[in-house]
Amino acid sequence: MxxxxxxxxxxxxxxxxxxxxxxxxxxxxxxxxxxPRNAQGFAARTLAEALASLGATDAIQSPDIVIATPDIAENGVLIPIEVSTRIAGAESISLLVEKNPFPLLAHFDLSNGAEAYVNTRFKAGQSSTVRAVVRAGGKTWFASREVKVTIGGCGG
The missing domain is CATH 1.20.5 (Single alpha-helices involved in coiled-coils or other helix-helix interfaces)
Known part of the structure; x- marks a missing residue:
């Protein structure tokens, strides 16, 4: 005791x-x-506004950014997404969903030497293009991928 x-x-x-x-x-x-939080970016109602808030209007498409997400999401409430890049010195990764009411889904600032990889889930009410934007060394790159969201979870 x-x-x-x-x-x-x-x-x-x-x-x-x-x-x-x-x-x-x-x-x-x-x-x-x-x-600081990018309040303007998260309040943006269009993809163009969100990209402008990130300084990514002149982003270059890159095969070095890999987006892993289901081609068909039967449940649009929790869609898994993983993004990784082989671009050296990646400083940030931003995720955008084109047809969402607020396209900027997430923004991740990466520490020096951190693995350029993020994994999260997002909500989408309809089929849409998902875009990953990577900033490194003062330049901006992107990759995109179409995600089909089924209504009622019918699988097609």
């Missing part, structure tokens, strides 16, 4: 010390968590 009491007191003491450090303002949010 005495060992349990010691453990509880030790954990409470550590928690109290952490609370004091946080209250004193000595803990700061990580830089990535405090990164």
């Amino acid at each position: 005495d060992q349990i009491r010691r453990s509880i007191l030790k954990e409470c003491g550590a928690g109290g010390a952490l609370a004091l450090v946080a209250a004193a303002g000595l803990l700061h949010a990580p830089r990535a968590a405090a990164a």
Whole structure:
């Protein structure tokens, strides 16, 4: 019983010390968590507006960007998507769904040396072109892929 009491007191003491450090303002949010959000891009209603907000209106199509997503999505609520690129020094990957009400789906800033790979899920109400935009070294590349969304999950 005495060992349990010691453990509880030790954990409470550590928690109290952490609370004091946080209250004193000595803990700061990580830089990535405090990164500015592209509010204009996520509010864009057209693909052209979203691409302009990313500075990607002059993007060049690249075979070095691979988009893996089902050709036919029977459930448009959770469509898996993976994007990877062999473009050296990739700084960011953005995902766009052309016919969504807000085309900019996601934007990922990559750390130096990070693997240029993202994996997420998205929602699409209808068949559409999915576009991945990669920025590296001041240049912008893209790849696109058509995803067919079936109504009612009939598979065709």
